[in-house]
Amino acid sequence: MHKALSRRKVLKFAALGGGTVMMPALGARPAAAAAEPHFVLLVVLNGGADPSYMFDARPLSMTRAGQIQNFLGEEPRPWRGSNGVGALATSLVKPLIPFRDRFSVLNGVVMTPSFDGHQQNMNFLFAGNPFGGESFIPHLNLAGAGTARASLDAISLSGPAPINVDNHSAVVSLQPGAMGTLAAKLKQLRPVTPGDPLHDFLRARIAANAAGPGRLAAGAGEMLAGVDGARDVHRKLAMLTAPSLDRSDELQALALITECFRLSIARSAIYVLPEYFDVHAGELAKTQPKLFASAIAKIAALFDGLDETPFDQRRSMLDVTTVMVASEFGRTMRTSAMPIYETGTNHNSLSNSILLGGKGIRGGMVLGASDLASETARPSGAHLAMDGALEKTMGLPFDFATLRPIAELPDEFEIEDHLTIGSVINTVYALFGVPKSHYRALGRNLPVAPVMNGLLR
Amino acid sequence: MRRGRTFAAAAIAAALGATAPPAHAEASQFKGLAAASRELSNRIAPKNAPLELGRFLPGEELGELLGTWSGFGAEHAFRNGAPNSLNMVIWHATLSRFAKELGDSCAAPRLALHARFKATLGKICAWPAAAAKAEPVLQEFWLSLMGYNAPEAEYAAWRDFFLASYARRPAAETVAAMTLAITMNPYFLLHK
Numbered sequence: 001m002h003k004a005l006s007r008r009k010v011l012k013f014a015a016l017g018g019g020t021v022m023m024p025a026l027g028a029r030p031a032a033a034a035a036e037p038h039f040v041l042l043v044v045l046n047g048g049a050d051p052s053y054m055f056d057a058r059p060l061s062m063t064r065a066g067q068i069q070n071f072l073g074e075e076p077r078p079w080r081g082s083n084g085v086g087a088l089a090t091s092l093v094k095p096l097i098p099f100r101d102r103f104s105v106l107n108g109v110v111m112t113p114s115f116d117g118h119q120q121n122m123n124f125l126f127a128g129n130p131f132g133g134e135s136f137i138p139h140l141n142l143a144g145a146g147t148a149r150a151s152l153d154a155i156s157l158s159g160p161a162p163i164n165v166d167n168h169s170a171v172v173s174l175q176p177g178a179m180g181t182l183a184a185k186l187k188q189l190r191p192v193t194p195g196d197p198l199h200d201f202l203r204a205r206i207a208a209n210a211a212g213p214g215r216l217a218a219g220a221g222e223m224l225a226g227v228d229g230a231r232d233v234h235r236k237l238a239m240l241t242a243p244s245l246d247r248s249d250e251l252q253a254l255a256l257i258t259e260c261f262r263l264s265i266a267r268s269a270i271y272v273l274p275e276y277f278d279v280h281a282g283e284l285a286k287t288q289p290k291l292f293a294s295a296i297a298k299i300a301a302l303f304d305g306l307d308e309t310p311f312d313q314r315r316s317m318l319d320v321t322t323v324m325v326a327s328e329f330g331r332t333m334r335t336s337a338m339p340i341y342e343t344g345t346n347h348n349s350l351s352n353s354i355l356l357g358g359k360g361i362r363g364g365m366v367l368g369a370s371d372l373a374s375e376t377a378r379p380s381g382a383h384l385a386m387d388g389a390l391e392k393t394m395g396l397p398f399d400f401a402t403l404r405p406i407a408e409l410p411d412e413f414e415i416e417d418h419l420t421i422g423s424v425i426n427t428v429y430a431l432f433g434v435p436k437s438h439y440r441a442l443g444r445n446l447p448v449a450p451v452m453n454g455l456l457r
Numbered sequence: 458m459r460r461g462r463t464f465a466a467a468a469i470a471a472a473l474g475a476t477a478p479p480a481h482a483e484a485s486q487f488k489g490l491a492a493a494s495r496e497l498s499n500r501i502a503p504k505n506a507p508l509e510l511g512r513f514l515p516g517e518e519l520g521e522l523l524g525t526w527s528g529f530g531a532e533h534a535f536r537n538g539a540p541n542s543l544n545m546v547i548w549h550a551t552l553s554r555f556a557k558e559l560g561d562s563c564a565a566p567r568l569a570l571h572a573r574f575k576a577t578l579g580k581i582c583a584w585p586a587a588a589a590k591a592e593p594v595l596q597e598f599w600l601s602l603m604g605y606n607a608p609e610a611e612y613a614a615w616r617d618f619f620l621a622s623y624a625r626r627p628a629a630e631t632v633a634a635m636t637l638a639i640t641m642n643p644y645f646l647l648h649k
Contacts, residue, residue, distance in 0.1 A: 152542060169539035170542065171541075181515070181516030185515035186515060189550050192545075198622075198637065201618045201622070205614060209644070215648075216647055219485030219540060219648075220485075223647070227545050229541075230549065
């Protein structure tokens with residue numbers, strides 16, 4: 001966007017509690033992160049958020065027909081993508097309308113078709129494996145992945161993400177409230193100094209114990225990487241301006257994210273929203289309009305904050321940050337044996353919705369779609385094979401060349417035919433220049449999940 | 458639209474594709490501040506005045522970043538225990554401040570210490586006198602802080618370093634450095 005810095009932005013940014021952007025001119029801060037700064041904000045909707053309350057809604061006629069719960073009780077409206085693909089959206093997404101050109105909606109995203117547990121699908125979102133493994137977040141901070149490495153792979157603003165991965169040692173939980181004191185203390189403390197005999201001895205013992213097999217050696221190896229990066233982190237954290245604690249949680253989080261990105265402390269930020277979307281019981285399902293209203297307000301506040309906060313004198317934070325909003329899976333349309341106005345919903349890994357926006361992403365589009373879009377829609381043989389009770393929606397087959405859903409009713413489920421979380425992550429990988437060796441495959445002996453090149457700017 | 462494989466085959470393939478995580482050793486994590494405090498306290502502090510390393514943290518609430526147990530519903534998990542640059546900064550800052558207090562205790566008591574460790578500290582505080590460099594004195598100080606967590610080679614490396622590099626340094630500085638070198642050792646900080 002390369003917008004000039006408006007007075008409004010400066011004032012709003014100052015109110016956010018940030019401060020580093022002004023500092024280069026004063027000669028007290030280092031240059032901004034890298035020649036081509038690029039960061040990621042991953043917003044997690046924890047518990048499995050129902051896409052039908054956002055951008056993959058269903059007409060009320062389906063509720064009247066007993067097919068899908070709708071505790072909002074309103075007719076959804078068309079949400080037309082700039083690529084000609086449409087969806088139905090609820091009025092709850094209204095706060096996101098000002099940013100509709102800055103993000104695209106991905107509907108009908110298949111997670112893991114074989115597991116429907118929270119942790120399995122959260123693992124699948126992060127690692128491409130329901131049992132865990134290597135999370136994609138650190139891969140975005142690899143050497144040679146497009147920009148200079150940040151000191152930490154990510155900061156997590158809401159405690160550790162609820163996943164089981166083995167490469168998150170440099171994904172660090174930070175609480176805005178604790179950072180001011182830390183920065184002040186670190187200013188007073190001498191950082192670890194290579195060349196100092198004691199430091200060199202400490203490092204040598206850690207290195208000696210990192211050599212060889214075993215858990216302790218592996219832990220010492222992580223200590224060694226940590227101690228080698230400690231001086232840099234100490235220096236940067238000492239420069240950090242703590243967010244003002246009288247702001248909302250989102251604005252405090254955003255101020256801390258901004259500082260960490262600008263000082264190149266972290267490549268990514270993970271923000272798990274406090275709303276919990278796991279609504280199996282009818283009474284919980286009825287809270288969804290409030291849950292989504294609250295969560296969407298926070299997402300909108302984050303978009304707004306990113307857009308209004310300068311990264312430097314030419315760019316906003318949104319200009320340098322790719323934003324992804326995702327849940328571990330979607331939800332079923334209803335549960336069996338409950339009246340439609342009393343039903344809760346279960347997990348649905350066959351159709352999820354993801355928002356992808358910010359730097360490098362073509363905004364305004366709708367990609368993909370889920371099936372059973374009306375009370376007269378027929379399920380495919382593939383759908384019946386995966387969900388004989390017809391309680392779930394399922395991602396429609398997807399044409400990766402045109403980025404459009406395919407209106408066919410296949411007899412068999414072929415993962416290659418669908419838009420999957422693997423494609424979403426590989427598209428982010430492509431954006432960051434991550435080596436192809438890390439790209440996710442669609443399964444064993446199956447091809448790499450296609451990159452959605454048309455989604456990239 | 459490709460055909461030919463059945464849903465069952467695809468589901469199995471997807472399940473198999475979800476192979477076990479990469480086969481590298483699971484890394485030991487930090488014990489956490491509470492466990493490190495408890496171990497040190499048992500070794501050097503009187504029972505009625507336990508040592509709390511938390512008072513040496515460079516900021517409130519930062520202890521959680523050094524490894525902590527957290528609960529969610531019926532589940533209990535150890536979080537933030539993987540070493541990284543940030544928690545190494547916090548450990549270093551915390552343990553440096555603790556080590557300095559112990560070093561300064563050579564001149565005047567700064568910490569509540571139990572009688573046996575006071576005697577141990579008294580001997581090592583004679584540094585750089587030859588008596589403080591005697592093997593039994595060094596070993597006693599090492600074991601008082603490290604316990605029996607580390608192999609003998611770690612002690613030998615520590616001893617040789619201080620005999621060579623701190624031979625003429627004052628007691629407070631040396632004891633502080635010795636303490637930091639023990640407590641920043643992987644055998645002290647990591648779960649074995």
